[in-house]
Amino acid sequence: MKHTFSQSTEDGLLALSGELLIENSSELKSALCEALASSPRLIVDLGKVTAADISSLQLLCSAHRSASLAGTSFRIDPTGEVIRSIAENAGYSCRTKGCRFAIGICLWDPEAQQARG
Amino acid sequence: MALCLMIVDDSASMRQMVSFTLKDAGYDVIAASNGKDALTKLDEKKVSMVITDLNMPEMDGIELIRQLRKLPGLKFTPIVMLTTESQDEKKIAGKRAGASGWIVKPFKPAQLVETVRRLIK
Amino acid sequence: MHRQAFREEAFELLTELENALLELEENPHDQDLLGRSFRAMHTIKGSGAMFGYTAIAEFTHDIETVFDQIRNGSTNINRELIDKTLRSCDLIRVMLDDETAVSESERSDLTDYFHKLNQNKAAKGVNTSISRPSPADQSTAETEKIYRISFKPAPDIFFSGIDPLGMLNELRLLGTCSIVAHLDRIPPLEDIQPDHCYTYWDVILTTTREEHAIRDVFIFIEDSCELKIECIVKMDSFADEQVEKRLGEILVERGELTEENIAGILKQKKRLGEMLVETGLTVPSKVAAALVEQQQVREVHQKRQTTEAASSLRVPSEKLDTLVNLVGELVTVQARLTQTAAVRNDPQLANIAEEVERLTAELRESTLTIRMMPIGTCFSKFRRLVRDLSAELGKEVEMITDGAETELDKTVIERLNDPLVHIIRNSLDHGIEPAEIRERIGKPRHGTIRISAKHSGDSVVLTIHDDGAGLDAAVLRTKAIDRKLIPANAELAESELFHLIFAAGFSTATKVTGISGRGVGMDVVKKAIDSLRGQIFITSKNGQGTTITIRLPLTLAIIESLLVKIQDSSFVMPLSVVEECVELNRSDSTRAAGRLLPIRGTLVPYVPLRERFGLSGSAPLTEQVVIANVEGKRIGFVVDQVIGQHQTVIKSLGTAYRNVAAVSGATILGDGSVAMILDIPKLMIAEENICISP
Incomplete structure (x- = not known):
């Protein structure tokens, strides 16, 4: 797993690539923590992720929750095929409405993802 | 690149049989004859799964599982125990040590492949 | 291949085991030696089973267990045990070469010995083996x-x-x-x-x-x-x-x-x-x-x-309607083909036309049967109606249906619903008496309403029978006179009196209830049945019940009819009402005599349709009169020419024609022109009114 964080005028961009697996879960957690702490508007780029599992999906959800609590904007863009299909296989993407732990729509809502392109 | 699996068994014929079956199923296989041997060989190569017998000289299967789970690279790797019908207690001990699953001897090659496919990531 | 590898391994293990056993005689508590002995037996057993040496695996099982116990300290090692184990090693060697070489009886003393040792310990519950059913389940039941x-x-x-x-x-x-x-x-x-x-x-x-x-x-x-x-x-x-x-x-x-x-x-x-x-x-x-x-x-x-429904297919009804329409058009085109072939006098073409005619007829038949639905689909709704209504009225009524499988065109069934509901309401409301009254007059407490359907020729006959009070001819007569439906001195047969309930503005209920009798009478029912080109009859026996019979054509889409011509306009009349055709000569003196035609001793009124429809041109010297019979009443319709029998595909007319009482639809003829379908019952009523008024 690789991660890079960059901050433009408004948005913080956390680009994750490679394998987001349980082996790297601590690393992913710290990357998300740091990125959330550094930017009030965070975009997570998952387009170059090659593998993922439940642990990484959970962490992204968790980050979304923390962001909501802190009033930080948090979104995934692009989701990427790998994450999209794993979220679907794991039953993450059948939300009907946003989860009550985060403001607005769910990270995994397929329609919301589509709307974002 | 084929995934690499390790078979640990003190019985040469078992090692041969398991290696043969798994290679046939498209995996690379490293064989070790006991726990100690396994730990040494794992230093050299990264494996996606370990299949281990329980009763072995030098270091038995349960201890091997315990050791493996301490290694950062093998913390979450699937480990399959080879047990016999009469080893329920061993099975439980193995699970406690961190084994992912088990295969009961005697087994057919197809059962082995099925279990590997079930657990491998 | 693996078997050979196992044999070699097993021989080595046996040698190792023998050495260990001999050393154990000297040092019976050496854990390392005990471990080696146990593992040797364990491998021979486990791998033996793997590679098909089942007899060896079985034989070794008890020995392995005993050594496990010695290792745990729950059994002590002794000379006898070592002797027996060494002898077992010899036997295993022989069996490795040929498992059948050692018979079960030869090993039985050893087997018994180790088995007994185990059983003594079994009470301690050292080994429990749970075997679960093989995962390769045979899904015998294919039910999802x-x-x-x-x-x-x-x-x-x-x-x-x-x-x-x-x-x-x-x-x-x-x-x-x-x-x-x-x-x-x-x-x-x-x-x-x-x-x-x-x-x-x-x-x-x-x-x-x-x-x-x-x-x-x-x-x-x-x-x-x-x-x-x-x-x-x-x-x-x-x-x-x-x-x-x-x-x-x-x-x-x-x-x-x-x-x-x-x-x-x-x-x-x-x-x-x-x-x-x-x-x-x-x-x-x-x-x-x-x-x-x-x-x-x-x-x-x-x-x-x-x-x-694999054997029966679900199709949206619009598709069926389209199919019927297409078949209708095909029938029309086929008629043109037949006509053209006849005109050309071409035997080859005539042959083809005949063939097409036959096929079209078959196609028409089978298409129409597709539209057929069992009438039971609408019966089931009535069950609920009867249940609810009888509860509301405080009556006890049982509904029996018969011939629910009888098939009718789906449009007919749909349009039959309302009239049937009305008839059933009437029966429940006016017909069937309250339970107390029924009991008093010796009838069963609960009334019965029986709805049955059956085929009869090209029509379906529906009967709705109740075992209620029935109609009282005398009461009907008084009411009809009251409502000026009949003259006070009219002499009417009982059946004619009963028929009066279908007249507009007739209600037999002396008090208006919420269920029936509020303005909408049986006349509405009759109109609905008429529009289905059906007929309705009533019979009743005072005190015993009423039966209403409805006769309906099988289908609405295509009818057999009579094609007639007036000037250049074509008209069709449903063949079911046509009784006969007679000629009418201009010179005929009867013309002056109030438009009545003597037919076998009775005078039948007739209507010149040319006049009725205000068509231009003058009538030919010899006109044709089509005598129609509707519910026993006869009337003649004067036309220029009778063309002959015709398969009429009914096309409904647009809303513009809705209020034209004389026509019920239109059809396309063989030459592509349009013919109006005459609504004979309505024409008849209109003429009667004209006749009576002066």
């Missing part, structure tokens, strides 16, 4: 079942090298799967243990496999996760009423909520799912899971219906 699987893995599942995703994927292989992950336990980033599993799942699985096939997926973590597998629907128990569970029911069944929760929410009349989440009673994923279950059960049910 729907399972609800709740799977909550232990938080540390990742540390056993198991990925829950793999299990979900395995479940997918078993059948159709809907998976909903519950994320409500995932804490915010500050509190999350990245290598713990917080997610848990609800899975709805439709499969032909048995429950243990599902359990097998979780076999390795069965004792370390929360797993609930319930079969919620078995396909063979798919009774219709239980199919659609409501969202609330599912949630209660799953133990997520209580009935009270649901009831409270339902009072607020919003979508249940949204409300439950808004009020915090549950989380969205639980609702999603329940909705997924509902959806999947629905899908399976639909699938089953499709399978059931």
Whole structure:
């Protein structure tokens, strides 16, 4: 797993690539923590992720929750095929409405993802 | 690149049989004859799964599982125990040590492949 | 290949074991020696079984167990034991070469010896072996079942090298799967243990496999996760009423909520799912899971219906209507072809035309049968009506149906509903007496209404019979005179009096009830039946009941008719009402005599349609009179020419023609021109009114 964080005028961009697996879960957690702490508007780029599992999906959800609590904007863009299909296989993407732990729509809502392109 | 699996068994014929079956199923296989041997060989190569017998000289299967789970690279790797019908207690001990699953001897090659496919990531 | 490798290995092991045993005689407590002995036996047993040496594996089993006990210190080693073990080694060597070389009796003393040693210890319960059914289950029953699987893995599942995703994927292989992950336990980033599993799942699985096939997926973590597998629907128990569970029911069944929760929410009349989440009673994923279950059960049910209907196909009725229309047009074109062939006098073309005519007729027949539906579909609605009405009226009424399988054109059935409802209401309201009265006059307490249908030639006959009070001819007569429907001195037969109830503005109920008798009388029923080109009759016996008989044509789409011409206009008359055709000469003196035609001794009134429709041109010297008979009344219609019998495909007219009483539709003729279909009963009524008024 690789991660890079960059901050433009408004948005913080956390680009994750490679394998987001349980082996790297601590690393992913710290990357998300740091990125959330550094930017009030965070975009997570998952387009170059090659593998993922439940642990990484959970962490992204968790980050979304923390962001909501802190009033930080948090979104995934692009989701990427790998994450999209794993979220679907794991039953993450059948939300009907946003989860009550985060403001607005769910990270995994397929329609919301589509709307974002 | 084929995934690499390790078979640990003190019985040469078992090692041969398991290696043969798994290679046939498209995996690379490293064989070790006991726990100690396994730990040494794992230093050299990264494996996606370990299949281990329980009763072995030098270091038995349960201890091997315990050791493996301490290694950062093998913390979450699937480990399959080879047990016999009469080893329920061993099975439980193995699970406690961190084994992912088990295969009961005697087994057919197809059962082995099925279990590997079930657990491998 | 592996067998050979095993043999070599086993020989080595046996040698090693012998050495160890000999050393053990000297040092009976040497743990290393004991371990080596045990492992040797263990490998011989385990690998032996692997490579097909079942007799050796069996034989070694007890020895292995004994050595395990010695190793644990629960059995002591002695000379006899070592002797017996050494002898066993010899036997195993022989068996490795040829398993059959050592007979069971030869090994029996050794087997018994080790077995006994074991049994002495068995009370301690050292070994328990649980064998589970082989995962390779033979799914003998091919019935699909729907399972609800709740799977909550232990938080540390990742540390056993198991990925829950793999299990979900395995479940997918078993059948159709809907998976909903519950994320409500995932804490915010500050509190999350990245290598713990917080997610848990609800899975709805439709499969032909048995429950243990599902359990097998979780076999390795069965004792370390929360797993609930319930079969919620078995396909063979798919009774219709239980199919659609409501969202609330599912949630209660799953133990997520209580009935009270649901009831409270339902009072607020919003979508249940949204409300439950808004009020915090549950989380969205639980609702999603329940909705997924509902959806999947629905899908399976639909699938089953499709399978059931495999021999009969479901087609949208519009498609059928289109087909009938096309066949109608084909009939029309075929008529033109036949006509053209006749005009050309071409025998070859005539042959083809004949062939086309035959095929068209067959096609028409089979297409029309497709539109047929059993009349029972509308009977079932009446059962409810009878039940509700009799409760409302405080009467006891039983409904019996007969011939529910009788088929009728679906349009006819649809349009039959209202008139039948009216007839049944009348029977219940005016016909069948209250239970007390019935009892007093010696009738069974509960009245019976019998609706039956049967085929009769090219029509279907429906009868609605009740065993109620029946009609009183005298009362009817008085009423009819009161309402000026008949002259006070009219002499009418009983059947004619009964028929009066179909007259407009006639109601036999002395008091108006909410059920029938409020303005809408039987005349409406008659009109509806007329519009279906059917006929309605009534018979009754005072005190014993009333029977209403309805005769309906099988189909509305195509009728046999008589094609006639006036000047250049064509008209068709349904053949069912045409009785005969007679000639009318201009010179005929009867013309002056009030337009009556003597036909076999009776005078039949006639109507010149040319005049009636205001058509231009003058009538030919010899006109034709078509005598129609509607419910026993005869009337003649004067036309220029009778062309002959015609297969008429009925096209309904646009709204512009709705109020034209004389025509009921139109059809396209062989030459492409349009002909109006005459509504004979209506024409007749109109003429009667004209006749009576002066």
